[in-house]
Amino acid sequence: MSSVRGFLILDFGSQLTQLIARRLRELGYYSEIHPFHLSTDKIRQLNPFGIILSGGPASVYEEKSPQRNLRELKEISPLFGICYGMQLIAKEFGGMVESSDHREYGNNTVEWKMPIAEVPLNQKVWMSHGDRVRVPPPGLSVAAVSAAGIPAALIGDGILAVQFHPEVSHTEAGGALLKHFAQNVCHAPADWNPPHMLEVLIQDAKTKVKDEHVVCGLSGGVDSTVVALLLTKALTAERVHCVFVDTGLLRKDEYENVLKAYEGLGLNVRGVDAQKDFLEALKGLEDPEAKRKAIGKMFIDVFEREIHNLENTGKGPKAEQVQWLAQGTLYPDVIESVPSFGGPSQTIKSHHNVGGLPERMKLKLLEPVRELFKDEVRALGRELKTPAALVGRHPFPGPGLAIRVIGDVTEEKLKIVREADAIFINKLIEKNLYHKIWQAFCVLLPVQTVGVQGDGRTYDRVLALRAVTSVDGMTADWYPFEFEFLREVSNEITNRVKGVSRVVYDITSKPPATIEWE
Numbered sequence: 001m002s003s004v005r006g007f008l009i010l011d012f013g014s015q016l017t018q019l020i021a022r023r024l025r026e027l028g029y030y031s032e033i034h035p036f037h038l039s040t041d042k043i044r045q046l047n048p049f050g051i052i053l054s055g056g057p058a059s060v061y062e063e064k065s066p067q068r069n070l071r072e073l074k075e076i077s078p079l080f081g082i083c084y085g086m087q088l089i090a091k092e093f094g095g096m097v098e099s100s101d102h103r104e105y106g107n108n109t110v111e112w113k114m115p116i117a118e119v120p121l122n123q124k125v126w127m128s129h130g131d132r133v134r135v136p137p138p139g140l141s142v143a144a145v146s147a148a149g150i151p152a153a154l155i156g157d158g159i160l161a162v163q164f165h166p167e168v169s170h171t172e173a174g175g176a177l178l179k180h181f182a183q184n185v186c187h188a189p190a191d192w193n194p195p196h197m198l199e200v201l202i203q204d205a206k207t208k209v210k211d212e213h214v215v216c217g218l219s220g221g222v223d224s225t226v227v228a229l230l231l232t233k234a235l236t237a238e239r240v241h242c243v244f245v246d247t248g249l250l251r252k253d254e255y256e257n258v259l260k261a262y263e264g265l266g267l268n269v270r271g272v273d274a275q276k277d278f279l280e281a282l283k284g285l286e287d288p289e290a291k292r293k294a295i296g297k298m299f300i301d302v303f304e305r306e307i308h309n310l311e312n313t314g315k316g317p318k319a320e321q322v323q324w325l326a327q328g329t330l331y332p333d334v335i336e337s338v339p340s341f342g343g344p345s346q347t348i349k350s351h352h353n354v355g356g357l358p359e360r361m362k363l364k365l366l367e368p369v370r371e372l373f374k375d376e377v378r379a380l381g382r383e384l385k386t387p388a389a390l391v392g393r394h395p396f397p398g399p400g401l402a403i404r405v406i407g408d409v410t411e412e413k414l415k416i417v418r419e420a421d422a423i424f425i426n427k428l429i430e431k432n433l434y435h436k437i438w439q440a441f442c443v444l445l446p447v448q449t450v451g452v453q454g455d456g457r458t459y460d461r462v463l464a465l466r467a468v469t470s471v472d473g474m475t476a477d478w479y480p481f482e483f484e485f486l487r488e489v490s491n492e493i494t495n496r497v498k499g500v501s502r503v504v505y506d507i508t509s510k511p512p513a514t515i516e517w518e
Helices: 017-026 040-046 070-074 084-092 174-185 194-209 222-235 254-261 275-282 288-312 331-337 374-383 411-430 483-496
Strands: 007-011 031-035 050-053 079-082 096-112 122-135 141-146 151-156 159-162 213-218 240-246 269-273 322-326 364-366 439-453 456-469 500-505
Touching: 007 017, 017 031, 017 174, 040 070, 050 084, 050 174, 070 079, 070 084, 079 084, 079 174, 084 096, 084 122, 084 151, 084 159, 096 151, 122 151, 159 174, 194 222, 194 322, 194 364, 194 374, 213 222, 213 288, 222 240, 222 322, 222 374, 240 254, 240 288, 254 269, 269 288, 275 288, 288 322, 411 439, 411 456, 411 483, 439 500, 456 483, 483 500
Parallel strands: 007 031, 007 050, 050 079, 079 159, 213 240, 213 322, 240 269, 322 364, 456 500
Antiparallel strands: 096 122, 096 141, 141 151, 151 159, 439 456
8 A cells, every 4th residue: 555654564584574564553553564675766665654674584694594785774764673683683784693502482581771661671572583693783782681691672773673573462562662663763653543544445446446347256254345345435336346156165055145144235246156167167176276276267257257247238337347356355365375575485375366366367456455454354344334244254265165175075075064064153153152253164074984873883074173263364273162062063063964973173273273274
């Protein structure tokens, strides 16, 4: 969002870089992430209030480590270095960095030698590094040390650097430290809020689309719904053609329920039954990446077909007038699909609507909330008066149940996971647990085990339950159900869903796992 002045975060390869942006936005400061090698001219154009250097896996003294001239950056804006960023500041301004005999990982405590706003003098922090600043550069003083006496913070004119990670929740008063940099060092206004977000996104949409038409892919989830409402507000319903596709991969009664939920929202919605097309495209595919790409291609085929159908009705625009495909792509989708903004971080998996789109696609992508997190999208939804039932829905992946059936996808397997999922979700609602959980679902495993039902031997499938708590989907933890709840769900699934003889519960956090299994 080049129209918004904020903070620039240069990504040096940390998997936590996105959390820096999240924390700043929570504090009311807009932030953008760009690769560490973003040109100085571009940075001058962005005119950020401050520049934050992220952590990263490399060592600054390694030959191929990511480097750049920080002196010219300091002439543009104040600098805040985090972990690798602190070591790079030390090196670039004349200090010495070396491998440390005492590595610091996980929880630690730092002692500040000077007061910093609301940061406690003895601060509990989270660290992850094996290098240390041996000699601070001229003009910078050691402002804090770790429990082992290793420099943990440097302060100078227009420079703040810390060896720990203030962006993670494990660090006490990490937000206060970021706020200190933004407010007291950079003197930036805390004006990033839902009304401001909405104003910026509406203007961006008008600028990009001009007088053209948009086809908007709906999933029934909060992301695509907010995108549809946002674009309709910006461009009018006559130019935003919403398409909700029955892929055959939806949850039980999802197609009918979603179309009903959209009634009265002022959207121009068209339902399309493409179950046979998607199931045929997935036939025989087992690899999750292949499944995602097949689904991405089929979505584009359906959207392009519907564009021509709109023209053929005589009530829609000419096909050549529809130039844009709008999607509810979010930051976490992009982060897991491609290296973060060209930085050196690692790809986790593609998403059907990011890495899975076909290269031959003629439509231009319009992704208004691509740089937002889920909580920001929900805030936008409330600003747009979206019904609470839609704003509060659990995330549901675009590939649907195809990535909750491990291995090849068949109608029989989809029926099993669909019925089990309905039992699980309805039980969460019945027990008033649904809104305490970020996401809950069932996964059908490619495993069969021996069981006993009705005094007879069975050899049926294993079903996994997954329920996690999270704020933004970047990290997550499994929900600690009471045993009696799990017992009820397991009994009901094995009694009512034919083909399942064993139920297990996934107690893995993210990381090391992802939320979805595929």
